[in-house]
Amino acid sequence: MADGIKFVHIGLGPMGANICKLACQKEGFELVGAIEKVNLGQDAGEVIKVGKKLGVPLSDDLDAALALNPDIAVHSTLSSLEQVKDQLITIIRAGVNIVSTCEELSYPWETQTAIANELDTLAKENNVTLLGTGVNPGFCMDTFPIVATGICQEVRHIRVARIQDARSRRLPFQKKIGAGCTPKEFEELKQAGSLRHVGLEESTNMVAAAMGWKIDEYCETIDPIMTEENEVSSKYMTVKPGQAVGVEQIAIGKMKGEEVIRMEFRAYLGAPESYDAVYITGTPDMEVVTKDGIHGDIATASVTVNAIPRVINALAGLLTMKDLPPVHAYAGDWNRLINN
């Protein structure tokens, strides 16, 4: 790999473009294929706004891209493992490592056991490594609390809270969390499934697996956070009393009737502050707060790119973030991180 880490990027939507751009800006990466369903023929450099053409036109021919023998495929399309499974299998059969932002791939061992086993077996047969990652799931509600328990003698309960004031976010995000909805509209969005953040169950299962806990009861709730007495305004909207300012999604994992994991995700207009927090009840108790919270888009692009050398160097199989050495930032030539 004297010329750099050759990678194919699959899925250049807003998130995929961020990831691809970040990799292209690092020393030691070389984009050799860009797979999309739209904008075919357009130069990838223009699509990801890297300021120059890269000589890689968007294409829908995955097989041709894989035939270029890349070191890794960076995959950023859908949240549903069922929906991306066939594509992952194609890549694995071509003998190419994968890092994917598919939320359900981050820890599929409990929720999608059959697919997880199939992908793991196939990855081992083809000597490739497969990882699902991102900020959430993948970091702030699973990997980070797991790492924090490293200094605990004993852990009895883990609560993770991710609280975001949505006032400074883009309008599509504010709409996505149901801001401005009446209770009825909110309920309709909820039933349509578009309010649900995918990943809390995967994070719960990853944490439980690390702790040696068998979750025998899992429940997840999604509710509106309503305005209190006063209006709440963002740059884009004013939410009146009786309307939702955002969403609260809570996941609870129990073991023998007792809650051991609690994940709280709240995104709403007017949260007093944004933060990510890990609360461990054990010996010792711990409270770890990331002030101002972890920026979702930047963090997902970063952790995905930062994971690439770890994935290329890892043993074959379906891995999760708890199986890999720390994924971290790096300032040098990334190709030097690869074991030959």
Add this chain to the structure above:
Amino acid sequence: MADGIKFVHIGLGPMGANICKLACQKEGFELVGAIEKVNLGQDAGEVIKVGKKLGVPLSDDLDAALALNPDIAVHSTLSSLEQVKDQLITIIRAGVNIVSTCEELSYPWETQTAIANELDTLAKENNVTLLGTGVNPGFCMDTFPIVATGICQEVRHIRVARIQDARSRRLPFQKKIGAGCTPKEFEELKQAGSLRHVGLEESTNMVAAAMGWKIDEYCETIDPIMTEENEVSSKYMTVKPGQAVGVEQIAIGKMKGEEVIRMEFRAYLGAPESYDAVYITGTPDMEVVTKDGIHGDIATASVTVNAIPRVINALAGLLTMKDLPPVHAYAGDWNRLINN
């Protein structure tokens, strides 16, 4: 390993006893040897206060203990790698994995390059893994900030602060940090070397290596923190104006003249609060605060025991915490964590 993880413990001073006790309280560990220079013949269970005899008498015969073919040696004696090197070599030659709290072993690649290379080569020849760990160095000023950078696109500076109010600590700790000393007495303690916390340089080098930074200038200062206008009291002493309440040790790593890493350790009577904090300047900036700080003794025992399965499962060689998958708490039968 159907009967559990067989381990030999070397060094049952206060810290070693804590570690050994914690391992013995976990399911899946079996102490097969306890090496000391003192209290020879006394049962290890009594020395580590585990509430029962373990049938393992303290012995100074390391070779005999290693001949029992343990899965790992837990080593907790001295801070100086030079001083423990021969003992480590004996263990490695016996084909036994090692986890050690020797501070200088936590990242010896820059400060003790020759010894690091020698141990690494020997470990690979004997197919064993060697790790130095602990809370500091080993976790709060190196591994934890390295993990935090996983969600950063770019990192330009890392500052880590470990601030401890020593009022609630034991008298030996308060004396160790120079509380109650006049400036002259403090200077004498400093010259004698007993004030210095060992590990800041190792942590600096580990963080730099992860980030791909080449530290070309390193300096470390140790200064008294003096009382201001008023007396400060702990349960054990009252410190008058003009005396030291504790110590401040600061390490700075520079690259091409510019500071890129700053480690601040302050332990003194009357600190407004205890906390551990990581401040990353980059994209994004990050501030991660562990409230009330990380308890040194509990954390070192925990991380050392929690690292054992990772060390046993790892590839051979001298590893550091940044090379291992997350070391974390676990509630089940530890023997099940071992790859066979």
